[in-house]
Amino acid sequence: MIRVLLADDEVMIRAGVRAILSAADDIEIVAEAGDGHEAVELALSHRPDICLLDIRMPRLDGLDAARELRRVLPQAAVMMLTTFSEDEYIASALGSGAAGFVLKSGDPRELIAGVQAVAEGGAYLSPSVARRVITHLGTGQLGKQAGARARVEALTARERDVLALLGAGLSNAEIARRLHVVEGTVKAYVSQILARLDFRNRVQAAILAYEAGLVPDEGQ
Incomplete structure (x- = not known):
């Protein structure tokens, strides 16, 4: 059973x-929070497998909550709930x-x-925002395609x-097969x-794979 905290x-x-x-059948909501601070407290109490966080919340927003959860409960994976208008926060969320x-x-x-997917050790981007995320990061944080290929x-x-x-x-299981x-x-x-790429999570590595041309662009 995948134990989820929802904030x-x-x-x-x-x-x-x-x-x-x-x-x-395989997902259970173990706790719900109305802000980021409460989410961190409840995560420490309930020890969920995944913390599903809204990006914009009072007291402590999803980005800061993700950073705090990374520090105090690193075994719990973090997923973000987002909207199109919040795409500019994706780079910060990756760093969180x-x-x-x-x-x-x-x-x-x-x-x-x-x-x-995240519970199995994978990473996930909603298909409808994946291209925007990749483009945004590719022109900023991760650099140009040549740099990605060099890495x-x-x-x-x-x-x-x-x-x-x-x-x-x-996921790891699918890659193994x-x-x-x-x-x-x-x-x-x-x-x-x-470790070799100096990344903190699989999403950052997945973006680099796109930038380097290892994964076909859906629009091509």
Whole structure:
């Protein structure tokens, strides 16, 4: 069972997200918070697998809450609830350790798929915002395509294979099946990749995979 903490200051949004996630047999909402400060406190009490945070909340916003959760409860993955108007926060959220982003207005199936993917050690971006996120980061934080390719060239061939599949949104188990290795081997490769690229999470590595051309652009 995937244990989820939900934090959003809008009661109606929380009710909607709760209803969607409760429809999945393998997901359980263990706590709900109305602001970031309460989210951190409840996370320490309930020890969820995933903290699903709204980006904009009173007292402590989702970005600061994510940073605090990274410090006090690093084993819990963080996902962000976002809207199109909040895309400018994505770069900051990546630096805060977020492993996924889902749109409040998106397909409910995306929310469930995202939680399941992150719980399996993967990363998730709602398809409708993935291109905007990649473009935004590609022109800023991660640099130009040439720079991305140069960074990827420092990896071994097998590490690049893993990075490409990671960039395509596959979980460790799915990558293991594709490469015909055990899941533990994939976990080791992912750790090596993050360390060599000096990244904090899989989302940052996935963005680099796109920038370097390891993952086909959907628009091509």
